[in-house]
Amino acid sequence: MSSGNDNFLNLKHWLKNRLSAERRAALRRHLVEPLGFLFRRDLPKLATIYGTDKWGAHWYAAHYARHFQHLRRKKITLLEIGIGGYEKPTDGGGSLRMWRRFFPNAQIVGLDYFDKNPHAEKRIRIYRGDQSDEKLLRQIVAEVGRPDIIIDDGSHLNHHVLKSFEVLFPLLADDGIYVVEDTQTAYWPDTGGSSDNLLTAPTSMALLKSLVDGLNHEEFIKPGYVPSYYDQNITGLHFYHNLVFVQKGKNQEGSNLVCNNQMKP
Numbered sequence: 015m016s017s018g019n020d021n022f023l024n025l026k027h028w029l030k031n032r033l034s035a036e037r038r039a040a041l042r043r044h045l046v047e048p049l050g051f052l053f054r055r056d057l058p059k060l061a062t063i064y065g066t067d068k069w070g071a072h073w074y075a076a077h078y079a080r081h082f083q084h085l086r087r088k089k090i091t092l093l094e095i096g097i098g099g100y101e102k103p104t105d106g107g108g109s110l111r112m113w114r115r116f117f118p119n120a121q122i123v124g125l126d127y128f129d130k131n132p133h134a135e136k137r138i139r140i141y142r143g144d145q146s147d148e149k150l151l152r153q154i155v156a157e158v159g160r161p162d163i164i165i166d167d168g169s170h171l172n173h174h175v176l177k178s179f180e181v182l183f184p185l186l187a188d189d190g191i192y193v194v195e196d197t198q199t200a201y202w203p204d205t206g207g208s209s210d211n212l213l214t215a216p217t218s219m220a221l222l223k224s225l226v227d228g229l230n231h232e233e234f235i236k237p238g239y240v241p242s243y244y245d246q247n248i249t250g251l252h253f254y255h256n257l258v259f260v261q262k263g264k265n266q267e268g269s270n271l272v273c274n275n276q277m278k279p
């Protein structure tokens with residue numbers, strides 16, 4: 015039996031294949047945007063309305079809701095790697111529009127390997143390039159400011175994920191959140207992963223797991239230990255199915271984490 019979510023996705027898919035780009039834009043203006051406004055506080059519903067796979071194909075939106083709720087009305091900058099739709103410039107963009115709706119005061123920035131300029135609009139900036147291009151990543155941050163949230167939903171190739179994290183994590187705001195999606199590729203050889211060497215292979219999951227002990231580096235009984243940048247600037251790691259959140263911050267006995275039952279940076 016198909017769910018309401020499936021029916022809505024099927025209808026969107028059916029319409030997408032039959033309507034011209036102009037008619038799709040009109041549909042977005044007259045149907046999708048009003049619906050988005052109606053459900054602006056509900057990330058799983060917004061993911062479905064705007065057509066990102068963050069709900070349905072994956073179940074990430076509920077985790078995002080929990081981790082991002084306290085930032086909803088803040089004037090933040092969110093950078094997402096991977097706009098969607100691959101070669102077709104007008105395809106994709108669903109998650110950028112979902113974030114723009116959920117965060118009414120945010121600047122949303124998208125980076126994709128392919129041309130995605132048609133998705134540029136008020137509060138949405140588009141960049142084209144490779145997520146492993148250090149010069150480009152630094153240029154983006156120089157132009158848009160230090161992001162409060164970075165989401166890696168790009169190629170999911172392990173060496174790309176590692177490079178983006180190495181360059182961008184230090185550039186994230188001091189209390190920012192870095193998210194890596196689709197970490198299942200850490201186990202797949204064709205994306206540079208391994209299902210055997212879970213701690214030593216050069217994969218996203220191996221790196222992210224290696225950060226866990228750093229949360230407690232002050233307790234190490236290891237004279238002369240020099241804390242790494244990650245030891246000193248990560249206050250939380252949250253692992254879910256194929257999804258990881260890294261909370262940046264300075265350890266102040268948890269004062270920057272939980273307050274009034276809400277996650278805080």
Ligand SMILES: C[S@@+](CC[C@H](N)C(=O)[O-])C[C@H]1O[C@@H](n2cnc3c(N)ncnc32)[C@H](O)[C@@H]1O
Nearest residue numbers: 066096098099100109126127144145167168169
């Ligand atoms: C899974 S889609 C993103 C979906 C979108 N974030 C969403 O939630 O709707 C992945 C995107 O990453 C882009 N991509 C692939 N390799 C990339 C790279 N090396 N650098 C930047 N973007 C890349 C692809 O062109 C594709 O559009």
